[in-house]
Amino acid sequence: MMGDAGMEILPLAAAASSAWPLTDWSGVRKAAQAVGKDSERLEFLIRKYQKPLKLHLTCTFELSDQAAEELLHDFAQDKILKEGWLAKANRERGRFRNFLKSSLANFVRDRLEPKANVPVSLESLEFDIPAEERAAEIVDLIWIQTILADTLARVEQDCRRIGKPQIWEVFRLRILQPIFEGADVPDYESLVRDLGIKTPFQAQNLLGTAKRIFQRRLNRVIGEYEKSGAAAKLELEDLRRFLARAAGEKQ
Amino acid sequence: MPDLDSAAAVFRSSPEQLLKIMNLGEELPGAWKERDRPQMLRHIRTAPLEVELRAKIGDGDLGSSIGIKTFGDLFEHSQPPLELLQLAKDFFKEKAGAGANRRPEQEVAYLLYLLTIVTARVRLAVSITQLSDQELLPGVDWALNQSWLEESARTLCLRAREILGRRA
Numbered sequence: 001m002m003g004d005a006g007m008e009i010l011p012l013a014a015a016a017s018s019a020w021p022l023t024d025w026s027g028v029r030k031a032a033q034a035v036g037k038d039s040e041r042l043e044f045l046i047r048k049y050q051k052p053l054k055l056h057l058t059c060t061f062e063l064s065d066q067a068a069e070e071l072l073h074d075f076a077q078d079k080i081l082k083e084g085w086l087a088k089a090n091r092e093r094g095r096f097r098n099f100l101k102s103s104l105a106n107f108v109r110d111r112l113e114p115k116a117n118v119p120v121s122l123e124s125l126e127f128d129i130p131a132e133e134r135a136a137e138i139v140d141l142i143w144i145q146t147i148l149a150d151t152l153a154r155v156e157q158d159c160r161r162i163g164k165p166q167i168w169e170v171f172r173l174r175i176l177q178p179i180f181e182g183a184d185v186p187d188y189e190s191l192v193r194d195l196g197i198k199t200p201f202q203a204q205n206l207l208g209t210a211k212r213i214f215q216r217r218l219n220r221v222i223g224e225y226e227k228s229g230a231a232a233k234l235e236l237e238d239l240r241r242f243l244a245r246a247a248g249e250k251q
Numbered sequence: 252m253p254d255l256d257s258a259a260a261v262f263r264s265s266p267e268q269l270l271k272i273m274n275l276g277e278e279l280p281g282a283w284k285e286r287d288r289p290q291m292l293r294h295i296r297t298a299p300l301e302v303e304l305r306a307k308i309g310d311g312d313l314g315s316s317i318g319i320k321t322f323g324d325l326f327e328h329s330q331p332p333l334e335l336l337q338l339a340k341d342f343f344k345e346k347a348g349a350g351a352n353r354r355p356e357q358e359v360a361y362l363l364y365l366l367t368i369v370t371a372r373v374r375l376a377v378s379i380t381q382l383s384d385q386e387l388l389p390g391v392d393w394a395l396n397q398s399w400l401e402e403s404a405r406t407l408c409l410r411a412r413e414i415l416g417r418r419a
Contacts, residue, residue: 141266148272149258156257172255179271180260188287192294199298200291200356201346204283214275240273246266 039080045100045225046076048150052142056101059135061108075107095235096225097143137246144239147221152176154217155210166195170203171210283355289399291359296323296401304338322363326370327403333371337379340367362397365390366404369411384415391415 046053050072057068079085085103159168173191177183188200197203219232222239226232261269283291299320300313314335318324325331325339346360347353353361369391371379380387394400394408 141269142262144269144273145261145264148269149261152257152261152272172257175275176257176260176272177255179268180255180257180264185284188283188290189294198302199295200283200359201295201303204356211275218273236273240270243266243270243273247270 041224042080042085043076046072048224049100049143049146051146052139053101053104055142056104056135056139057108059138060105061112071108071111072104074111075104078107079103095238096231097140097235100225101139137242140239140242141246144243147218147239151214151218151221154221155213158213158217159210164206164209166197167206167210167213169195170197170206171214174207175210285355288355288359288397289401291356292362292399292401295359295363296326297321300325300335300339303342304335307338307342326366326407329374331370331374333375333377333379336367336371336375340364340371340379343367358397362394362400362404365394366407369394369407372414373407373410388412388415 050069053072054065054068057063057071058065061068063071155171156168159165159171170191173186178185188203191197192200192203197206218236222232222235223229226235261272264272300322301320304313311334312332313319314325314328314332317328317330317332319328319331319335322339325335343360343364346357347364348357348360368378368380368382368387371377382390391408391412395405395412400408
């Protein structure tokens with residue numbers, strides 16, 4: 001289905017795969033529709049990235065899943081109705097992803113602020129910096145996983161929609177499955193026979209097309225929250241650097 | 252073939268795996284390997300000419316009237332049509348790309364490009380290239396050094412080498 005400004009609102013496969021129960025977002029969606037296009041976009045983004053955002057809350061504030069979900073829901077409703085918040089997000093320097101996380105954390109801190117006259121223990125003011133950093137890394141990792149899951153789902157959908165499922169099949173068998181599963185690449189002969197590919201050049205064309213569709217979709221998914229082309233490009237580089245660092249640390 | 256739940260796979264993936272996926276748009280990792288070359292060569296030789304050359308020749312005869320249906324038929328025919336060999340040569344030259352760092356499927360195309368020239372030389376005693384015999388020899392030697400060169404093509408290349416070697 002298409003939202004305003006041609007933005008496709010695709011099924012949120014990644015979020016739907018979460019084991020956490022979903023709060024009823026219909027009220028939030030109605031509020032967003034009542035306010036307008038930008039707010040609909042915000043509501044879509046918060047729902048889409050709710051898995052890493054909830055994790056951000058559970059790790060930062062030691063909340064239960066249910067509490068994190070409710071706070072996220074309230075945050076969405078609050079920001080959607082607050083005029084100018086998204087405009088501020090667009091004006092801020094730095095990544096929208098980080099702005100969203102810090103805005104969410106500030107919102108929750110205000111909500112959890114201890115009442116007056118209740119003594120605060122000194123221990124509760126101690127922050128475990130390494131644990132916070134580790135939590136932030138996990139959140140960003142899940143954010144990236146959400147992006148890529150959505151991108152691949154859209155690539156598959158595109159290939160089937162244009163009547164070229166072979167593009168997806170070659171991509172899946174020769175590239176994705178070997179990366180995800182360490183699977184042996186199927187031998188060329190059985191691949192072309194099973195998919196009815198007539199020549200090696202046709203096979204290469206299919207892969208080249210898959211690559212172009214993938215890149216276009218990846219840029220579009222990132223472009224949903226980093227509106228400008230330059231910002232989206234920087235965000236992509238940032239995400240790659242993060243993964244390279246995380247991969248290097250594991251070795 | 253078992254299907255792939257790509258979303259589930261992504262959420263199970265390590266940073267290294269995610270990085271490979273993230274970089275797919277920048278460069279396609281070597282999808283075809285060197286071990287695929289003999290199969291690719293066999294595949295294109297048995298492929299109908301129609302698939303790759305019809306767009307270039309329009310309604311023209313692709314050789315079916317004299318029993319040429321595949322690229323393999325073209326190389327084996329005792330009197331292959333010159334125009335068809337030239338068409339095939341241009342097609343494979345384009346697919347072969349520049350010389351440095353050819354991918355496996357480009358090496359297959361380069362070998363087929365050489366085969367079209369060699370076929371014209373051996374079967375028709377005609378040169379369809381601007382390369383001199385001396386310039387052509389290293390290419391023919393390269394083809395002869397490929398373990399995945401099929402027997403009939405090897406015979407053709409050896410014959411061509413004799414001819415080119417004499418004249419060079």
